[in-house]
Amino acid sequence: MNVERILHHFPLDPASRQVRLALGEKRLPFTDNPVRYWERPKELSQLNPSGMVPVLVEKTDRGTLVLCEARAILDHLEETVVEPALLGRNAAERAEARRLLQWFDRKFEYEAGGFILHEKMEKRLLGLGAPELANLRQGREGLKNHLWYIDQLLAEREWLAGKRLSLADFAAAAHLSVIDYFGDVPWGDFASVKTWYMKLKSRPAFRPLLMDRWPGLTPAKHYDDLDF
Amino acid sequence: MNVERILHHFPLDPASRQVRLALGEKRLPFTDNPVRYWERPKELSQLNPSGMVPVLVEKTDRGTLVLCEARAILDHLEETVVEPALLGRNAAERAEARRLLQWFDRKFEYEAGGFILHEKMEKRLLGLGAPELANLRQGREGLKNHLWYIDQLLAEREWLAGKRLSLADFAAAAHLSVIDYFGDVPWGDFASVKTWYMKLKSRPAFRPLLMDRWPGLTPAKHYDDLDF
Missing domain, CATH: 3.40.30.10 (Glutaredoxin)
Incomplete structure (x- = not known):
């Protein structure tokens, strides 16, 4: 059809x-x-x-x-559109991918992404003035904890939910990629997270995201660099 | 199995x-x-x-x-456990039920439930002192807007997502039922929402929720009343 x-x-x-x-x-x-x-x-x-x-x-x-x-x-x-399956091929894989979807969409956003994007992006879009440093600091602390958690997952797995690429990887990468646009991801301290993100970044599906530019919001220099 | x-x-x-x-x-x-x-x-x-x-x-x-x-x-x-199906029987029904799941789990909680339950429940559980009235007021204002929205949906539909009972009804009722435990739902102003909630309340699946009591948290008098 x-x-x-x-x-x-x-x-x-x-x-x-x-x-x-x-x-x-x-x-x-x-x-x-x-x-x-x-x-x-x-x-x-x-x-x-x-x-x-x-x-x-x-x-x-x-x-x-x-x-x-x-x-x-x-x-x-x-x-x-069943193939490629992005949510796992059995109940356990799907449960893990869905657990992580909630993790990133709720916990990550609440503890890390929400602070950083409100201060660095929404305030500019809405004309609400300069970022508050205390909020940025809290977001960056939260971000480190989450990068550490991703690092732990990747110590035992190729992709976040297990052996296969899934929506969990896309959720994490989607959240991180916007923060990365603003240059706020401390990649240097999290080598295995960086390697995982490089793998995602080089997929064809990721390319349009790397080409995004929004008027008044300048991306970090390395933002679209596949070998950053 | x-x-x-x-x-x-x-x-x-x-x-x-x-x-x-x-x-x-x-x-x-x-x-x-x-x-x-x-x-x-x-x-x-x-x-x-x-x-x-x-x-x-x-x-x-x-x-x-x-x-x-x-x-x-x-x-x-x-x-x-396919039957009874609670997420709709075709793509359009599922899309609508899922839209409303997000609506209640995110928007309702963010604009209404979160305020009220933090002030009336979490603060007591955590020993954080008395509710702040400004927050309660904001939650109650948000709640009215959401009750009005539910009312609009029910003007054209038997259940929130359409012709059939779905997870959208359970999501809305789950959020409202906890607020109702604390006596904060203004049922009197929203007759059709009340009728819908009465239908849900009288289902066998709802009974255990009406029997919930938590030490130190007393439910409103009408909480377990099927004809409130």
Whole structure:
């Protein structure tokens, strides 16, 4: 069946990036619609009452399907485009990938990413002034703890959820990649995390993310460097 | 296949309650292990590195499966115990149920439940003193907006995600039911939400939740009343 896909997203939103990575890995072409979600555009809130990105619209002969929020989109893609499987091939693999999805989308964002991105990105987008150093510091401390946790996982595994690349890797990389845009990931202290991230960075699905630039937000010099 | 299930949970945790409702609705018996998660018990952090409830352990002849975090558990139950289906029977129904899962677990908790439960429950459990009225007020304002949104959904639908009872109803009811334990839901102003909640409350799966009592936390008088 022929499916036309339109992704409404914000390039520097970790949730949106997870969906772009999954679409890329499954080699599903889509029309790219970057949205300034903080300006509450009507088109977006008509698609998703929460007013949030990402939203994926799928059009087929049988009608239009609107998928709101990253997890709903990722689950739908897993159900409808089975290969490559990104959520594991048995119950234990899926349980571990899903545990880590929650870990990064909730715990990482709450303890690390949320602080850093609010201070370095959202404040600039919203014109809310300079970053508060205490918040940045707290986010960077949280980030170190999470990098340490990823390091522990990688001591025993090739990918975060086990033997196979999964949505858990994309979730972690999506969150880290936006922080990396702002140059705040201390890669030098976490060699095995860096190696894992380099492997992800060199996948074709990752390339569009490395080309993202947003007016007024300059990426760190090494941001798009595959051998950083 | 014979499955022995143990649920590690906190009775007044909305995420844990979603899992209990799903287990109840699918008529899956389980051993109940209430956990004082805020005391960081070692048994819990060994099962789930985040130290959070709920955790479902499934034991079969083939081994033990540890499922951490509500969404992972709910997804696993949908995949392994197909009837009754709680996530919709086609892509559009599932997309809508999943959109609302995110809505309640994230937006509702962030704008309403988080404030109220932190002030009325967590502070007491942790011995952090009296509730701050400004926070409570903000939570109650948020709660009204969400009740209004539920009301809008129910104007066109029998259940929150459409024609069929789904995890979206359980998510909303799980969050609301804990707030209702503390007597903070203004049912009188939202008649159709109240009718919907009464229907849920009278389901057998809901009964164990109405019997929950936690030392030091007294429920509102109408809490377990089916005709409140």
